[in-house]
Amino acid sequence: MYPRFVVRDIALTERPVAFRRPFRFGDVTLEAAPEAIVHATIELEDGRRATGAAAELMAPKWFNRNPALSPEETVAQLRCALEFARELYLKHSFDTAFGLHAACCEHQIARCARADIPALAAAFGPAELDKAILDALLRAANLDAYTGLKNNLAGLDARLTPDINDGIIGNFLASRTPVARLLVRHTVGLDDTVEELAATCATTGCRYFKVKLSGDPAHDRDRLAQVAQMLEALALDYRLTLDANEQYPSHAALSALVRALLDDDAFSEVVQRLLYIEQPLPRAMTWEVPLGELARSFAFVIDESDAGYDAFPRALKLGYRGISSKACKGIYKSLLNGARAAYWNAMDSARAFLTAEDLTCQPGLSLQQDTALAAFHGVIHAERNGHHYVDGFAAAPEPEARAFLARHPDLYERTGGVVRLALRDGAINFSSLGRAAGFASAVAPDEVGRRAGETHSDTAKGYGT
Numbered sequence: 001m002y003p004r005f006v007v008r009d010i011a012l013t014e015r016p017v018a019f020r021r022p023f024r025f026g027d028v029t030l031e032a033a034p035e036a037i038v039h040a041t042i043e044l045e046d047g048r049r050a051t052g053a054a055a056e057l058m059a060p061k062w063f064n065r066n067p068a069l070s071p072e073e074t075v076a077q078l079r080c081a082l083e084f085a086r087e088l089y090l091k092h093s094f095d096t097a098f099g100l101h102a103a104c105c106e107h108q109i110a111r112c113a114r115a116d117i118p119a120l121a122a123a124f125g126p127a128e129l130d131k132a133i134l135d136a137l138l139r140a141a142n143l144d145a146y147t148g149l150k151n152n153l154a155g156l157d158a159r160l161t162p163d164i165n166d167g168i169i170g171n172f173l174a175s176r177t178p179v180a181r182l183l184v185r186h187t188v189g190l191d192d193t194v195e196e197l198a199a200t201c202a203t204t205g206c207r208y209f210k211v212k213l214s215g216d217p218a219h220d221r222d223r224l225a226q227v228a229q230m231l232e233a234l235a236l237d238y239r240l241t242l243d244a245n246e247q248y249p250s251h252a253a254l255s256a257l258v259r260a261l262l263d264d265d266a267f268s269e270v271v272q273r274l275l276y277i278e279q280p281l282p283r284a285m286t287w288e289v290p291l292g293e294l295a296r297s298f299a300f301v302i303d304e305s306d307a308g309y310d311a312f313p314r315a316l317k318l319g320y321r322g323i324s325s326k327a328c329k330g331i332y333k334s335l336l337n338g339a340r341a342a343y344w345n346a347m348d349s350a351r352a353f354l355t356a357e358d359l360t361c362q363p364g365l366s367l368q369q370d371t372a373l374a375a376f377h378g379v380i381h382a383e384r385n386g387h388h389y390v391d392g393f394a395a396a397p398e399p400e401a402r403a404f405l406a407r408h409p410d411l412y413e414r415t416g417g418v419v420r421l422a423l424r425d426g427a428i429n430f431s432s433l434g435r436a437a438g439f440a441s442a443v444a445p446d447e448v449g450r451r452a453g454e455t456h457s458d459t460a461k462g463y464g465t
Helices: 071-091 097-114 124-141 145-150 166-174 194-204 217-235 251-263 266-274 294-298 310-318 333-349 365-377 398-409 456-463
Strands: 005-025 028-044 049-057 183-186 208-213 239-243 274-278 298-304 322-325 353-356 381-383 412-415 420-422 427-429
Touching: 005 071, 028 071, 028 124, 028 322, 028 412, 049 124, 049 365, 049 381, 071 124, 071 251, 097 124, 097 251, 124 145, 124 333, 145 365, 166 333, 183 365, 194 217, 208 217, 217 239, 217 251, 217 266, 239 266, 251 266, 251 294, 266 274, 298 310, 310 322, 310 333, 322 365, 333 353, 333 365, 353 365, 398 412, 398 420, 398 456
Parallel strands: 183 208, 183 381, 208 239, 239 274, 274 298, 298 322, 322 353
Antiparallel strands: 005 028, 028 049, 183 427, 412 420
């Protein structure tokens, strides 16, 4: 019923991406990171071949926060995850896109574990390969991303999510109505000032914001008061989310922050406008401590704790209501979690939800594929931090930047000589993502991440595979 294929080639390359301003989240400050680029060639059962591509920033110290490891060592783990997944996928016989993923994911986790690579980092490899393979499959079928996902071209089923069945998954996919516009949730990093935020509001029209927390209740309370005072002085009808990136060391410390927000009249507006609090506790502690009374005050979301297909239902039992959708954690897990939330909400008013977050998405393939995934879920706002921490396509070759601008003119614009995300009235528009065959890109795979004349084998050698 669903198209079957075998993977014939996977080329892995990368390029350096320098930030135009430091980005501090939790105990990590990023000033640069490499972007991984994947090209995958598949052969269908009828002998036809197609190539697809994907890209993602390899963010240091996010997938693995082990303090004993340097930022460079955590990036090396992501390279290993890509290489391990490449070997597994190339060995597998004819299967559907999701069948390939499902057959390899446990082997990937186990092999990475033997190399002391945790599950969240291990999943990065299949996540990137799956995007490139889906791009190839959609191109072979001459389908755009939304049509392909609605028709379940990848062949998603319930083998990894036994709490729901194939019918629930199929109904969810078929019922989606993708959006063509997203309100941008502007990231306020720990080193960003309220003056910079005010300037951003004036130039972009943003009114949705994601404020990073430090894990110190008193410090976070004071900083949040400054941010709220500035936003209210601008008379914005704003919305906030808070992201602690695992920095709250205990349930007691998190309770102190919640009490400060609820008990201080200065935060009466903030409490009404606060949508959720993301990943407050360290990822391991998340599973040890139920939220209890805290869950009655605010909605809480897991992100870094989302290292497997069982994470969402486990979190729901502990008082969490949401989970982040990130293409770097896996497009199929995101879609299956969306099906779960829709089913739970229909059955017992669980009020479960997915959020759209952004840590590793740079303009081009990465941003477009993650944005299309969020749009397919039907969310109305999403964090898109790459638009201000990295200077658009500055890290990409000029021909690549020109290609994306020409084929997605609703999403990008050229300002100051650089192609950047076109952010207007606090939103991005991207109807062009659903108009061309492939995974949210009208730019051909061969135009991404390569110099003219390079082949798959050339770029694979350059990566070290």
